[in-house]
Amino acid sequence: MPCVYEYSRPALTVDCVVFGFDGGDLQVLLIRRGLEPFKDRWALPGGFVHLDETLDEAARRELAEETGLREVFLEQLHTFGAVERDPRERVVSVAYFALVKPTAATAATDAAEAEWFPVASIPPLAFDHAEIFAAALARLRGKLRYDPLGFELLPPKFTLSQLQGLYEAVLGTALDKRNFRKKVLGFDLLVPLNEKHRDGAHRPAQLFRFDPAKYRRLKKQGFLFEL
């Protein structure tokens, strides 16, 4: 714990790994750097923590400033503190990972130098951002199994096929359709809507929404969402 305040200090930043899902691939939002070092390289959105804001607030502010995204799912990931991670001086960065729904996601592409990349083909990144990205992806894959994170990547109304496709894209494995549906419907956390999703020359699909309030209630009672 702090006792004296006389050391010179590292700079403190936040960086965000923003994931999106377009129905096919899991994607990450990157920013092209306009300044040295790593000018013109792709990088994670982020920036300095101000003295009057929490770390979460800093992450949300930077995300809004650099990508236009607001109201996204945001969770702290890990803090990266290698001594030479920034070539100029000591910078410690608190990394976040964010999940955005497709509706919000399109807004991000408006941002001048922001672009979505499929996670399987990320360009070379500035600083240690490749390491941060890898950690975020590993975390997302891990958490998806026992936390209903997936819904943060889908529109508010979605079909079971979309949900399954998301799980398959993130986890990188094929899932059995019948077993998948049995399982997720068994939790009783998906509310069927009076609405169908029409999409091409075939049978339309039932739309559902996720019931987050019910999930929170169940979680307090020790319930675990497991895939």
Next chain:
Amino acid sequence: MPCVYEYSRPALTVDCVVFGFDGGDLQVLLIRRGLEPFKDRWALPGGFVHLDETLDEAARRELAEETGLREVFLEQLHTFGAVERDPRERVVSVAYFALVKPTAATAATDAAEAEWFPVASIPPLAFDHAEIFAAALARLRGKLRYDPLGFELLPPKFTLSQLQGLYEAVLGTALDKRNFRKKVLGFDLLVPLNEKHRDGAHRPAQLFRFDPAKYRRLKKQGFLFEL
């Protein structure tokens, strides 16, 4: 990512939640503060991050300085950045959790103002350390289920009863002896030693050691240690 370096900076510290197990209760190591603020309150060991060390190094250094502990299991937990968490000025703290084996643990009690407390009866803590402690305990409980962390809290040679007692103490639930033994032996990660643990007027117990190298090998192949 950093672009300019002109903001005034938060101070950066590390704090460690050090867990130990005495065969009965899960315990935490606390330090009595000698200085204001929170003078004479109990607090987590920790201190400032120097410019020439990583965060992990800072945590190990502070742990050694304040408690005498070295070579402990150490993992980054979460970074705490509430604006008013230190009453004097803005301080952001990277929290770690540490697991120490009983052999090492006794060394810690030599440290002047360090003391072990059962996690069920922690005194009031300085700063936001109660929150950090709660996060660490939740993380330990969560991770114990799917990561072989428990061995970091036991001596290198241990009996299955000791191992089970540890799991029960941390998770707070009773476990079935036969099922527990079947499960952990089934992983084939415990090596029986040519040695028995004698302890009182009853049958002595087989001693085992954990095989970390084998575990790492299996983990790479997607194996999960699950209780």
Next chain:
DNA sequence: TTGACTTAGTGTTAATTTAACACTTTATTT
């Protein structure tokens, strides 16, 4: 030395969960 005591150690069975698998339904398009 023997009997009482205490913890170590051990298997079987029922219940639950998971994994594998194929056809019918409902819309659109031509």
Next chain:
DNA sequence: AAATAAAGTGTTAAATTAACACTAAGTCAA
């Protein structure tokens, strides 16, 4: 109206988990 394409639906075998009680091996005291 026929072709197409994804949606939707149950059963069974296999694997895992949960429940449960006695014997074994040592120490200690009478």
